[in-house]
Amino acid sequence: MHPLDTAIALTSAAPGQFSGQTSPAYWNMVGPFGGCTAAQLLQAVLQHPDCQGEPVSLTVHFAAAQQDGPFTIQATPARTNRSTQHWILALLQPGADGQPQLVTTAMAVTAQRRKTWSASDQPMPRVAPPSAYAQAQVAGDFKPPWFSRYEMRPIEGAIPQKWDGADHGSLTQLWLRDAPARALDFPALAAMADVFFPRVWLRRARLVPAGTVALTVYFHADSALLAATGKGHVLAQARGQGYRNGFFDHNAQLWSEAGDLLATSHQVVYFKE
Amino acid sequence: MHPLDTAIALTSAAPGQFSGQTSPAYWNMVGPFGGCTAAQLLQAVLQHPDCQGEPVSLTVHFAAAQQDGPFTIQATPARTNRSTQHWILALLQPGADGQPQLVTTAMAVTAQRRKTWSASDQPMPRVAPPSAYAQAQVAGDFKPPWFSRYEMRPIEGAIPQKWDGADHGSLTQLWLRDAPARALDFPALAAMADVFFPRVWLRRARLVPAGTVALTVYFHADSALLAATGKGHVLAQARGQGYRNGFFDHNAQLWSEAGDLLATSHQVVYFKE
Numbered sequence: 169m170h171p172l173d174t175a176i177a178l179t180s181a182a183p184g185q186f187s188g189q190t191s192p193a194y195w196n197m198v199g200p201f202g203g204c205t206a207a208q209l210l211q212a213v214l215q216h217p218d219c220q221g222e223p224v225s226l227t228v229h230f231a232a233a234q235q236d237g238p239f240t241i242q243a244t245p246a247r248t249n250r251s252t253q254h255w256i257l258a259l260l261q262p263g264a265d266g267q268p269q270l271v272t273t274a275m276a277v278t279a280q281r282r283k284t285w286s287a288s289d290q291p292m293p294r295v296a297p298p299s300a301y302a303q304a305q306v307a308g309d310f311k312p313p314w315f316s317r318y319e320m321r322p323i324e325g326a327i328p329q330k331w332d333g334a335d336h337g338s339l340t341q342l343w344l345r346d347a348p349a350r351a352l353d354f355p356a357l358a359a360m361a362d363v364f365f366p367r368v369w370l371r372r373a374r375l376v377p378a379g380t381v382a383l384t385v386y387f388h389a390d391s392a393l394l395a396a397t398g399k400g401h402v403l404a405q406a407r408g409q410g411y412r413n414g415f416f417d418h419n420a421q422l423w424s425e426a427g428d429l430l431a432t433s434h435q436v437v438y439f440k441e
Numbered sequence: 442m443h444p445l446d447t448a449i450a451l452t453s454a455a456p457g458q459f460s461g462q463t464s465p466a467y468w469n470m471v472g473p474f475g476g477c478t479a480a481q482l483l484q485a486v487l488q489h490p491d492c493q494g495e496p497v498s499l500t501v502h503f504a505a506a507q508q509d510g511p512f513t514i515q516a517t518p519a520r521t522n523r524s525t526q527h528w529i530l531a532l533l534q535p536g537a538d539g540q541p542q543l544v545t546t547a548m549a550v551t552a553q554r555r556k557t558w559s560a561s562d563q564p565m566p567r568v569a570p571p572s573a574y575a576q577a578q579v580a581g582d583f584k585p586p587w588f589s590r591y592e593m594r595p596i597e598g599a600i601p602q603k604w605d606g607a608d609h610g611s612l613t614q615l616w617l618r619d620a621p622a623r624a625l626d627f628p629a630l631a632a633m634a635d636v637f638f639p640r641v642w643l644r645r646a647r648l649v650p651a652g653t654v655a656l657t658v659y660f661h662a663d664s665a666l667l668a669a670t671g672k673g674h675v676l677a678q679a680r681g682q683g684y685r686n687g688f689f690d691h692n693a694q695l696w697s698e699a700g701d702l703l704a705t706s707h708q709v710v711y712f713k714e
Contacts, residue, residue, distance in 0.1 A: 188508045190470075224653045224688050225709050227500045229528035229548050231520035234512050245545050247504035252711070253656065254504035256529075256546055263584070270519050273548055274527055275502050277654055277709075281686040284714055287644065289681040338562045371560065381525065381550055382498045384657050386690045386709045388683035408562040409694065410661035410702040413554040414524075415497050416706055417659045419692050421682065429683040432690055434707050436550075436659045441557055 170350045171317055172359070175204050176211040178241065186212045186241040190234065194314040194359075203362030207355035208258050209274045214245040214354065219224035219395065220246070220253045221278040222356045222391055226273045227384040235261055252279040281390040292423040295323050298343035298401040305329070318363060319347040321401075327365050328373040330423070338367045338408030338418070349399040351363050352430075354387065357394065359387040359424060360402060360434035367408035367418045368439045378439040379438050381415070389430040397424040406433075414438060442591055443623045445632070448477050449484040451514065459485045459514040467587040467592040467632075471515070472507050476635030477654050480628035482530050482547045487627065492518070493526045495664055496627050498550040499604040500657040505544045508534055513541065524553040554663040563705070565696040568596050570640035571616035571674040576628065591636060594674075600638050601646040611681030611691070613642045622672040625703075627660065630667065632708035633675060634658040635693060640681035640691045641712045654688070662703040671699040679706075687711060692709040 175191035194204035206228045213219055240260045247254040250360040254300070263269035301321035325340030344360060366378035406420040420433040446462035464593060467477035479501045486492055513533045520527040528549040548673035574594035598613030639651035662670070679693040693706040 172500070198601050225502075227548065227655070227657065229498075229550065231524065239503070246546055249505065254502050254546060256548060269608055273519055275500065275548060275655075277502065279654075279687065279711075281688075284685075284687050284712070285645070286685040288683050288685075289640075289644075290683060365563075371562070372558070380494075381552075382500070382657075384500065384655075384707065386683075386688075386707070388685045388688070388690075390686055395539075408660075409705045410561050410563060411662045412553065412559040412702075413558075413663055414557050415554075415659075417661075419705075419707070429685075431619075431678075432682045432691070432692075434657065434705075438552075439557070 172350060172356055176207050176355050178211055178216065179214060179222060184216060184243050185217065186243065187238060188241065189238050190236050192313065194317055197314045198312055202230060202383060204314065205234065205272060206362060206383060206385065207359040209241060209259065210276065211257050211277050211355045211356045212241040212257065213278060216243050216245065216356035219278060220248065221280045223276060223387045224279045225277040225384065225386050226274065226358055227382065228272060229382045230380055231273055232271045232348065234271045236259065248441045252277060274311045278429045287427045290421050290429050291401055292427040293341060293376055293405065293438065295341065296404065301343060305310050317347055319345050323363060324439050325370055328370065330373065332373050334373045336373060338371045340364055340370065341403065341405045345401045346401065351399050352394045352397045357387065357389065357422065359432055360404060361420060361431055363404060364406040364418065364420060366437055366439065367406065368416055371408060373378050376439050376441050380435050383433065383435040385431055385433045387431050393428055393430065397430065400425045402430065443621065445480065445619060445623060445629055449480050449628050451481065451484055451488060453488065457489060457516050458603065459488065459516065460511060461514065462511050462677050463509050465586065467553050469585045471585055475503060475656060478507065478545060478631035479635060479658065480632040481518065482514060483631045485514040485530060486528050486551065489516050492504060492551060494519065494551040494553045496549060496660045498657065498659050499631055500655065501545060501547045502655045503653055504546055507544045510534065519546065521627055526551045527590065530540050532584065534699065537693065561702045563694050563702050565654065565676055567702040568613060568614065568676065574616060580645065586706045590620055594619050596644050599637060601643065603646065604648050605646050607646045609643045609646060611644045613637055613643065614678045616674045617677045618672065618674050623665045624672050625670045629664065630695065630704055633677060634693060634704055637679040637691065637693060637708055640679065641684060641689055641710065644681060651710055651714050654709050654711050656706065656708040658704055658706045660704050666703065667699055670703065673698045678683055
């Protein structure tokens, strides 16, 4: 079983109630890799018996530190329209007093995708194929387990090898796929939208404390396009926007190797100093 | 009283329960201007007696068509940390059966902003001052009331004057402020993040049915920066990303006339054909 499938395996004892377990394979420094949490939340939507259509949008708010261990996801189809469905999600864990505590909140939209005029104003950057780039070397100070769950081939803006305060800009481009390779689906794509290390580390070459507060993924790919992408590489790009008084944001794009825009993403991140 | 202040006036009869009324002044074609709804939801957070800090993020999901008339907003501080607070919001209106129906869902983050290293990777585009550009002429087919609540001075990518199928790209830049002028605050800034007509109209010069499904605003400005901006103009920019099978997204930036990045925004929009 692929580690991602193990990580997003959920059991359901009651309608809209899902039980899961944090994944050691996708552990980050002091909590789970946020992309894995996003994938678990999306998986709850997709496993829900009332789910209609395919994911269009997912927004995850990392409200509190998640502990290692079991968790519960509540997935509620708050509104079902003719062709769109709006979801409210909550991830809970037992608190110090044993009572369920809200750890993560999320909202999602699923929809029937119908063939329409389509286009992209985010053409894939012109880069060489994945084989032209070496696999990422992790920095000595930053080697969380989840990092090994991806084959990453940085093109530009790899994690700084020296924390020397140099300005590296904030653009990262890399070829990316699950390790071991796994056919792309919506949870995997949601997770990939969070692979970018904090832009402030790249921008300042300083390993300051930082953590994602809120993450959004818009899915442009439907299941047919994901199937066509298969186990191929994904070109992932992120760029910072504003950094001010403790928070910064970035926007990101993910393309198939064939050049189709699969997803766009944004996140706002807390940082210190 | 400024029309925006009238529009976002909420009364609270119980903790976290707010009552408001849709605004004829900010009416769109078949429902309220989504920016006004975003401002009302944010106002509920700001008026909540337990609110800590200032807005960092707001995500609004337009789950169902909102009717003209009264509404209720439920604002819940789902998690309060040392320096961040996570909010869950719901806007309800009586349904056909008189029972409250969920119309809009939202999540927000407020936080204590502390002075840190700050920078921008979205420098303001080099454009002439507001007085150099004429006020927007509305297209014959598109003149909703809310459009008159803003002074808009398009620089590039104004709403097409002819629906002739020409490709205008998807970039819009305009100088923007409330009409009449009003000192900028968080609800006003949230509303401004939604002033962009659907990118698909500009991209195709076709007036196809379109409606925002989900909108996110990240606030880079704190109240001190908003106060410094005052009644000045805001430079607003939006650009489409992907358009595929019934949905497209855009990202947007808003700067003060002094060149400070005030907010970034993203939305995913349903479109037909």
